[in-house]
Amino acid sequence: MADTADPEQQTAPEPVALHGCPLVVAFGQRVLFVPRDQYAKVVKALLADGYEMCVDLTAVDYLQMPQRTVPDGVVAERFEVVVNLLSLKDRLRLRVRVQVPEADPAIATLFDMYPGTEAMEREVYDMFGIGFTDHPDLTRILMPEDWDGHPLRKDYEVGQIPVQFKGAPN
Amino acid sequence: MGIVNDVRDHGLAGLQHNFITAQVEDLVKWSRSRSSWPASFGLACCAIEMMATGAAHYDISRFGMEVFRASPRQADIMIVAGRVSQKMAPVLRQVYDQMMEPKWVISMGVCASSGGMFNNYAIVQGVDQVVPVDVYAPGCPPTPETLIHAIETLHQLIEDGEIVRRRQVSGAGAEVHVTEIPAAAQPVPVLLGVR
Amino acid sequence: MSILETIEQGNEPEQGLKPRSELTARELLREVGAVLRLSEAEVAKLGDVPVDPSEDQTMIINMGPQHPSTHGVLRLMLELQGETVLRCKPIIGYLHTGMEKTGEQLTYMQGGTNVTRMDYLSPLNNELVFSLAVERLLGISDDIPERAVWMRMLLSELNRMSSHLLFMATNGMDLGAVSMMIYGWREREEVLRFFQKVTGLRMNHNFIRPGGLAADLPAGWRDDVLGLLGQIGPRLDEYDVLMTGQPLWRDRLQGVGVITAQEAIALGATGPILRGTGVPWDLRRDQPYLRYAELDFDVIVGSYGDAFDRYAIRLNEIRESMKLVRQILDRMPSGDYRIQNKKVTPPPRARIDESMEALIHHFKIFTEGFKVPEGEVYVAIESPRGEIGCYIASDGSPTPYRMHVRAPSFVNIQCLPHMMRGGLVADAVAVISSVDPVLGEVDR
Numbered sequence: 001m002a003d004t005a006d007p008e009q010q011t012a013p014e015p016v017a018l019h020g021c022p023l024v025v026a027f028g029q030r031v032l033f034v035p036r037d038q039y040a041k042v043v044k045a046l047l048a049d050g051y052e053m054c055v056d057l058t059a060v061d062y063l064q065m066p067q068r069t070v071p072d073g074v075v076a077e078r079f080e081v082v083v084n085l086l087s088l089k090d091r092l093r094l095r096v097r098v099q100v101p102e103a104d105p106a107i108a109t110l111f112d113m114y115p116g117t118e119a120m121e122r123e124v125y126d127m128f129g130i131g132f133t134d135h136p137d138l139t140r141i142l143m144p145e146d147w148d149g150h151p152l153r154k155d156y157e158v159g160q161i162p163v164q165f166k167g168a169p170n
Numbered sequence: 171m172g173i174v175n176d177v178r179d180h181g182l183a184g185l186q187h188n189f190i191t192a193q194v195e196d197l198v199k200w201s202r203s204r205s206s207w208p209a210s211f212g213l214a215c216c217a218i219e220m221m222a223t224g225a226a227h228y229d230i231s232r233f234g235m236e237v238f239r240a241s242p243r244q245a246d247i248m249i250v251a252g253r254v255s256q257k258m259a260p261v262l263r264q265v266y267d268q269m270m271e272p273k274w275v276i277s278m279g280v281c282a283s284s285g286g287m288f289n290n291y292a293i294v295q296g297v298d299q300v301v302p303v304d305v306y307a308p309g310c311p312p313t314p315e316t317l318i319h320a321i322e323t324l325h326q327l328i329e330d331g332e333i334v335r336r337r338q339v340s341g342a343g344a345e346v347h348v349t350e351i352p353a354a355a356q357p358v359p360v361l362l363g364v365r
Numbered sequence: 366m367s368i369l370e371t372i373e374q375g376n377e378p379e380q381g382l383k384p385r386s387e388l389t390a391r392e393l394l395r396e397v398g399a400v401l402r403l404s405e406a407e408v409a410k411l412g413d414v415p416v417d418p419s420e421d422q423t424m425i426i427n428m429g430p431q432h433p434s435t436h437g438v439l440r441l442m443l444e445l446q447g448e449t450v451l452r453c454k455p456i457i458g459y460l461h462t463g464m465e466k467t468g469e470q471l472t473y474m475q476g477g478t479n480v481t482r483m484d485y486l487s488p489l490n491n492e493l494v495f496s497l498a499v500e501r502l503l504g505i506s507d508d509i510p511e512r513a514v515w516m517r518m519l520l521s522e523l524n525r526m527s528s529h530l531l532f533m534a535t536n537g538m539d540l541g542a543v544s545m546m547i548y549g550w551r552e553r554e555e556v557l558r559f560f561q562k563v564t565g566l567r568m569n570h571n572f573i574r575p576g577g578l579a580a581d582l583p584a585g586w587r588d589d590v591l592g593l594l595g596q597i598g599p600r601l602d603e604y605d606v607l608m609t610g611q612p613l614w615r616d617r618l619q620g621v622g623v624i625t626a627q628e629a630i631a632l633g634a635t636g637p638i639l640r641g642t643g644v645p646w647d648l649r650r651d652q653p654y655l656r657y658a659e660l661d662f663d664v665i666v667g668s669y670g671d672a673f674d675r676y677a678i679r680l681n682e683i684r685e686s687m688k689l690v691r692q693i694l695d696r697m698p699s700g701d702y703r704i705q706n707k708k709v710t711p712p713p714r715a716r717i718d719e720s721m722e723a724l725i726h727h728f729k730i731f732t733e734g735f736k737v738p739e740g741e742v743y744v745a746i747e748s749p750r751g752e753i754g755c756y757i758a759s760d761g762s763p764t765p766y767r768m769h770v771r772a773p774s775f776v777n778i779q780c781l782p783h784m785m786r787g788g789l790v791a792d793a794v795a796v797i798s799s800v801d802p803v804l805g806e807v808d809r
Contacts, residue, residue: 027501027742053630055745056754056771065760068739082756084743084771088630088644091651095743116633119779127465139380142458142808143292144257151291151466158466159291210433214460214805215485215568217437218531222557225550240433255808258430258438258459265431287478292463311568 019045022071031095033074039098040108043083047113051085051094054114058082059100059124063154070099078102079130083110106131127152195331202246202272203328205234209245209269211262213252216279219311220251228314233321242268247324248301249317253281254294266301274328276320277303280310305346320348382425382442382454422446428793430459436535436797437804441781448789453782457775460808468768472734473499476765477571480755483770484806485568487528489520490748491770491806492573497654498744498755499575502737505704512700513577518655519590519693520563520573521746522686526597527556528749529679529686532801533604536676539798540617542608552600555593562589576710577703590694594687601683609677618673622784622796625670632783633776636751637682638800641667641674648747660692672799679801682749709735734763743771750774750801772806 016023019042021034034042060080062068070076077099085094100107109132110117121132122141129150132138140147149156176186212220223230230236239245242265254262266275277297280286283306285295297303304327307320323346424445430438438459444452468479480495481488500506534549557567562583564570572579608614624634626642639646647664649657665681667674703710711730712723729735739761745754751773758767777800784796 026740029742053633055633055635055752056743056756056769058756058769058771060741060758060767065766068760082741084754084756088646088651093652093743093745114633115631116776116779119775123775140458141380142461144458145380147256151463157291158289158470159463160289161285161295163289211431213438214462215482218485218568222550222554225554226547227551227554238433253460253462255459255461257461261430261438261459288462288464288467290463290467292461292466313567 022073024071029093029095031097033071034096034098035074036098036100036107039096040110043085043096043110044113046085046094046096050087050089051092052088053086054083054110054117054120055086055093056082056084057110057117057120057124059128059130059152061128061152061154075099079105079128081107081124081130100130105129106133108133109135111135126150129153199329199331203325206246206274206325206328207237207239207244208235208247208249209242209265210238210240211248211250211265213250213254213258214281216251216282216311219314220249220278220317223314223317228318230318230321233318233325235321242266243270245269246272247274247276247321249276249278250282250297250301250303251278253279253286253288254297254300255292256294259294259300262297263300274304274324275301276305276307276317276324278307278317278320279312280308283308286310305348307348316348323348380456380458382444382452423451430456436802437807439778439797439802439804439807441793441797443785443790443793445790448791450785450788450790450793453785453793455778455781457778457804457807460804462805462809464809465768465770468765470764472763473575473737473765474730474734476768477574478569480768480770481569481571482805483772483809484748484750484753484774484803486531486803487524487749488569489524489573490746490753492571493517493521494744494746494748494753494755494770495757495768496573496575497746498742498757499737501742501744502740502757502759503575503709504738505576505706505709508704508706509577510701510704511698513702513704514655515693515697516578516582516702517573518657518660519690519697520560521655522689522693523556523559523590523593525749526683526686526690527553527560529683530556530597532679532749533676536798536801537608539794540614542614545604545607548600548604548607552597555596559586559589559593562586574703574710576706577701579703581702587694590690594690597683598687601680604680609680615673617792617795618671618676618799619669620671620673621788621792622672622675622799623670624780624784628783629670629780632779634751634780636747636749636773636777637675637678638751638777638780640665640678642670643668648745648752652745654744654746660689662689672795675799675801679749736761736763737765741767745771748773750803750806751777753806770806770809772809774800774802774804775807775809778802778807 018032021032021038021042024031024033060082061078062076062080063078066076068076079100079102081098081100083096085096098107107130109121118136119141121135122138124130125132125138126140126142127150143151222228224236224238248266248269250262277283281288281293282297285293287310289295294300305320305324307316309316327346426443426445427440428443429440440456440459442454442456443450464479464483468476471479476495477492480491483491500509530549530552534546537545537549560570561567563586564572624638624642626644629639629642630644635646643666645664645666650664662685665678665685667678707726711727716723717727737759739759741756741758743754743756745752753773754771756769756771757765760766780800781796785793788796
């Protein structure tokens with residue numbers, strides 16, 4: 001399960017740099033913080049490095065966690081797009097985290113490098129409202145077409161209805 | 171009893187009349203309950219238990235129901251097995267509308283009966299908001315024995331004539347609730363009423 | 366104009382499939398070219414897609430979401446020219462349950478009930494990946510007792526067997542071998558009976574929890590497992606006779622739904638789809654978790670990437686799982702079935718009467734839940750369908766801040782258009798069946 005030779009790094013991660021972006025090792029996993037404007041370039045470089053499969057692309061809404069730990073030089077924004085890459089040859093995983101501001105929630109698409117991200121990016125758009133520029137078909141995938149709102153955002157209610165008992169006075 | 175004694179003593183020659191009268195309605199209700207075909211509406215985990223009920227071990231073929239009709243026009247019972255999402259609700263209603271009367275609905279599992287453990291934006295909280303339900307079967311998922319109990323409850327109601335047609339007044343279902351039977355290591359035969 | 370502004374102005378394209386005549390040449394070429402990682406010029410030279418899409422003798426038909434051949438509520442739109450499928454688009458979302466949102470409301474101990482209902486054919490694997498991710502965050506991954514680890518492996522392999530048996534049943538039924546449906550379910554009942562004895566439920570067990578398992582194995586479990594293996598083993602040979610060697614079966618599956626290794630990797634497909642193309646990638650061997658590194662098993666690999674390879678891989682994976690279960694039977698250690706860490710696992714019930722502290726811990730764990738340190742982690746294991754991963758971002762509270770499950774079927778479904786391209790409509794059912802999607806995890 002350890003992704004590096006030394007899986008004991010837990011607290012006090014030592015940032016290193018990869019393709020000019022800070023690389024952090026936490027819980028035995030390598031995480032790369034990439035600025036939004038270099039996102040497509042860096043991922044292309046990683047693809048050339050041998051990370052041929054994009055395993056997962058998702059997002060997190062950090063509205064309720066603005067004080068989270070990020071390396072120096074990284075400005076924490078409301079949304080984060082998280083990409084998991086895998087190198088089958090080297091059996092290595094790498095996680096890429098990109099900060100996406102709330103004011104302009106858009107980011108480059110990875111479709112041309114990893115066609116498997118088509119459905120994943122649609123899901124992120126549907127659930128968070130983050131747009132992917134130049135995506136071939138950016139439509140809702142899980143919710144109905146005419147749904148309002150983006151359900152996984154923190155300011156979207158769960159939608160619980162109070163439990164009603166038969167015959168009980170309202 | 172007289173007829174029975176006559177036949178026992180004299181064989182068929184003991185019959186005074188060689189026809190027995192009954193109501194056509196009884197025959198119709200009996201045959202409807204014995205060969206009700208389900209429309210396959212398996213959505214999620216409950217669908218797996220529904221298929222297990224149709225398989226050899228639990229076998230609803232002995233109740234006349236092993237043919238899951240793909241076309242709703244040919245089906246009598248719609249077993250809504252699984253959680254109904256917002257996107258699926260109109261499809262559910264459309265399939266229900268395509269079924270011909272008399273038709274019945276069994277809501278299988280807690281997700282179909284009330285939304286189950288998913289009390290959120292995505293799941294319709296109870297399929298009875300979309301279609302009128304006749305029997306609710308609880309469980310997550312209900313064991314095949316519970317489903318058979320629910321089916322047999324419905325069959326009993328059909329045979330007794332209580333819900334031959336959808337209620338004209340309210341358009342609602344029978345709304346019978348079934349208690350869950352915990353699964354036994356060896357399946358126990360389910361008997362309902364006097365047959 | 367940003368993309369969001371375009372969409373908000375009402376130009377949002379529908380979720381359906383647009384006919385080929387309405388797409389530009391660039392869009393059509395991108396559909397093919399991106400997957401093959403070719404440039405536009407190279408794809409045009411392939412002659413696959415005509416550069417002039419003005420011929421519109423094509424027909425768009427809709428399959429599902431209510432259709433006996435789709436594995437759950439999957440809707441497929443196919444663009445046909447006669448009987449040939451030109452393009453295909455799967456439309457999902459009919460089983461969207463908001464599980465990731467619900468996951469943020471439930472504590473880590475309750476999270477298993479939520480996650481287990483995603484891939485409802487192998488629920489123990491879902492629970493396992495969730496528990497492993499939580500244990501990573503807690504830092505107790507190395508402290509889980511040996512018996513708990515081996516029990517987890519036993520249950521995971523038995524679940525793989527029952528899931529693949531269900532695949533054989535549904536695959537058979539989709540291709541017309543209806544008796545296989547009955548046989549597959551008969552085998553599955555044996556495994557489910559064992560699960561019921563151990564976990565209390567036939568499906569959706571919520572048995573593998575962070576810290577270990579919910580209970581120990583019952584007495585007599587070894588005989589049950591041996592009986593199970595003794596029954597299923599010979600029957601697998603019967604299925605070989607019934608299907609694998611049969612000319613009709615081979616004609617229907619060989620050469621159908623072909624995908625190349627390059628396409629599969631580009632699309633992110635894992636599991637039998639990727640192994641069918643010849644890439645020997647199995648997380649149990651390549652990134653071992655639990656104690657798979659100590660066990661001896663083969664990774665089954667195909668060569669043609671067609672539906673027959675995927676069927677044969679799953680059939681033989683049942684045999685490999687049986688081999689693994691026998692090894693686990695021999696080597697199952699004694700010990701605790703869960704870690705005795707007061708902060709994570711509830712104390713034994715007997716101690717609640719004796720110690721106030723135990724009572725308080727029990728109460729806090731079940732009502733408020735245990736707190737998990739801040740951080741984010743992604744853990745992946747090999748489920749019967751491919752790589753299932755759990756990404757948890759925690760903020761130090763008893764509930765996850767963000768819980769995301771990377772579902773293998775969600776990504777594998779993207780292979781459907783490329784597998785069906787150029788094939789016949791009648792083979793569409795065989796292709797879907799060979800991908801073996803579970804819509805619960807596709808839609809979550």
